[in-house]
Amino acid sequence: MRKRERQLVTIGLVFLFGIIAYAAYAGWFDGAPIPVLDKINKDNETYQLDIKDIKAEVLENGHVKLIFNITNYEHFNLSSVQVLYALNVADPENATYVSINASTLGNGTYATEIPSTFGDTVYYKVKVEYNQNKTFETKVYTIQVKDTVPPKVNGVTITYNATTGNATITVNATDNDAIKNVIIYYAITQDGNLTNATWANATLTAAPWVATIKVDANITDTTYYYLDLYVIAQDLSGNEVRYPANGTIHFYANETTTISG
Incomplete structure (x- = not known):
């Protein structure tokens, strides 16, 4: 093999190994995307998925309406947005939670309704699944379902x-x-x-x-x-x-x- 040909082969192998190394780092082989804190755009900005501004409101029928925002949602592939809730449990950290889907209101805002009744103590948290196999979950919140509407x-x-x-x-x-x-x-x-x-x-x-x-x-x-x-x-x-x-x-x-x- 001539010297010129050996140089071209060497350059090709270096380039190929570079692509393989980057693919392994980026998780191309296991189907997993770059982790939340490692997702960097062309300007080297880091985006973190978060759930903020969770608002709970007791409705006239005793249900609890939840509205919340998912920040930086546009940079992630969201596959599921759910609210997990439990009613009147003694140990909310180890309770069995019921899941209900949240509906998008646009611009990262989601809402859902928990079928509670007056007198209930509602424990709830928000769970987001994204980028195929990743999960983000909030802490447990609570609200007392009280009737404030007069006859x-x-x-x-x-x-x-x-x-x-x-x-x-x-x-x-x-x-x-x-x-x-x-x-x-x-x-x-x-x-x-x-x-x-x-x-x-x-x-x-x-x-x-x-x-x-x-x-x-x-x-x-x-x-x-x-x-x-x-x-x-x-x-x-x-x-x-x-x-x-x-x-x-x-x-x-x-x-x-x-x-x-």
């Missing part, structure tokens, strides 16, 4: 029977969880002046929220009375609402009739 009173109906002197009060109340009780506060006066009125109440603990109140004990005379009332609805978590928000529902009981307020 809704959609209206009150008063049906007065002049023959009996009774008023039937029906409260239309709903709650995102469950109503504990509905309290009807009422005053009966001859002139409708509430300045020195005596207030009473009827507490209802089960639906339907209906109470019957004696307005006129003597229906044979010509004296008619005024009925004023308002309602307080409370749920199991202690949230409450007043209806109406201010003042009272005012009713003159002089004939059989039905009013809604």
